[in-house]
Amino acid sequence: MNWLNNGMHGEMEYMARHGNRRSRPAELRPGTLRVISVRMDYLPTDTVDSDIVLDNPELGFVSRYATGRDYHKVMRSRLQKLASRIEKETGPFGYRAFVDSAPVLEKALARNSGLGWIGKHSNLINPKAGSWFFLGELYTDLPLPTDDEFSNNHCGSCKSCIDICPTAAIIAPYQVDARRCISYLTIELKGSIPEEFRAPIGNRIYGCDDCQLVCPWNRFAQTTAEADFATRHRLDSSSLIDLFNWTEEEFLKRTEGSAIRRIGYLSWLRNIAVALGNGPANENSMAALEARRDHDSELVREHVAWALEQLSQSN
Numbered sequence: 001m002n003w004l005n006n007g008m009h010g011e012m013e014y015m016a017r018h019g020n021r022r023s024r025p026a027e028l029r030p031g032t033l034r035v036i037s038v039r040m041d042y043l044p045t046d047t048v049d050s051d052i053v054l055d056n057p058e059l060g061f062v063s064r065y066a067t068g069r070d071y072h073k074v075m076r077s078r079l080q081k082l083a084s085r086i087e088k089e090t091g092p093f094g095y096r097a098f099v100d101s102a103p104v105l106e107k108a109l110a111r112n113s114g115l116g117w118i119g120k121h122s123n124l125i126n127p128k129a130g131s132w133f134f135l136g137e138l139y140t141d142l143p144l145p146t147d148d149e150f151s152n153n154h155c156g157s158c159k160s161c162i163d164i165c166p167t168a169a170i171i172a173p174y175q176v177d178a179r180r181c182i183s184y185l186t187i188e189l190k191g192s193i194p195e196e197f198r199a200p201i202g203n204r205i206y207g208c209d210d211c212q213l214v215c216p217w218n219r220f221a222q223t224t225a226e227a228d229f230a231t232r233h234r235l236d237s238s239s240l241i242d243l244f245n246w247t248e249e250e251f252l253k254r255t256e257g258s259a260i261r262r263i264g265y266l267s268w269l270r271n272i273a274v275a276l277g278n279g280p281a282n283e284n285s286m287a288a289l290e291a292r293r294d295h296d297s298e299l300v301r302e303h304v305a306w307a308l309e310q311l312s313q314s315n
């Protein structure tokens with residue numbers, strides 16, 4: 001609760017709103033006796049190496065969980081299938097599937113189910129699969145035997161994720177200040193990105209994977225065979241200028257079925273403007289920004305003005 005009390009959830013009010021229901025599953029679905037935690041690898045096989053994109057300031061980096069189709073539907077239908085399989089064995093039972101649901105403490109549940117440990121970057125790590133996976137839960141009223149095999153924490157003396165974080169968001173081991181985290185700043189935050197974070201954001205236009213990229217346990221990560229998670233519209237390595245030039249219609253069409261759509265067109269432009277401001281000051285990026293200098297949205301105008309200022313200073 002200290003994390004919430006200290007306001008580290010930023011604008012994510014839903015985290016505070018659900019109170020006890022987050023830690024007491026039976027209050028979320030009456031009759032719940034057990035929670036089945038599952039994980040699903042998402043790293044596509046066809047993705048351009050993240051370091052290549054991060055090292056090229058003319059490209060936009062999109063967090064690897066978001067370059068394919070939004071996982072929520074895929075995971076929910078898998079959980080439904082799992083429930084049907086169980087039902088064949090047990091007969092009708094009560095259950096409810098959750099995927100990335102605000103009132104569910106999914107990482108703690110996954111850890112308690114033996115799926116891994118929560119690393120210093122606050123993501124779940126599985127000793128045989130790293131951390132590139134989604135989590136889902138099936139709350140059930142079945143008195144299933146519990147899995148008492150906890151995975152030990154294997155972070156040890158490593159602190160690579162803390163050292164690499166571009167915005168120093170991991171303020172202490174296991175403690176991420178969401179207000180400093182690039183994932184929060186580019187996805188959850190609706191308004192203006194505080195200036196102190198704009199330069200460290202670099203070319204990350206949707207989320208950030210740095211703490212996972214550096215984690216030694218991800219050498220055990222598995223790629224996914226799930227077609228829905230395959231990279232779409234070259235979102236793993238697109239030119240910032242191309243993305244910035246998308247019209248709203250193009251944005252809506254190309255992000256259909258993708259998690260990216262949920263941030264909306266204006267936040268998309270806001271994020272790319274910041275990345276362009278951190279990139280090379282060439283004619284093309286200046287022209288792309290100039291074309292949006294008088295955009296209808298104050299949010300976009302402000303970030304475009306900042307970017308142009310950055311580029312003029314580096315000329």
Ligand code: SF4
Pocket residue numbers: 121164165166167168169170176180181182183207208209210211212
């Ligand atoms: S996602 Fe990026 S900004 Fe957030 S804690 Fe990890 S490295 Fe830091």
Ligand code: SF4
Pocket residue numbers: 119120121122154155156158159160161162211214215216217
């Ligand atoms: S980078 Fe090191 S400290 Fe951070 S989560 Fe991975 S093993 Fe733990």
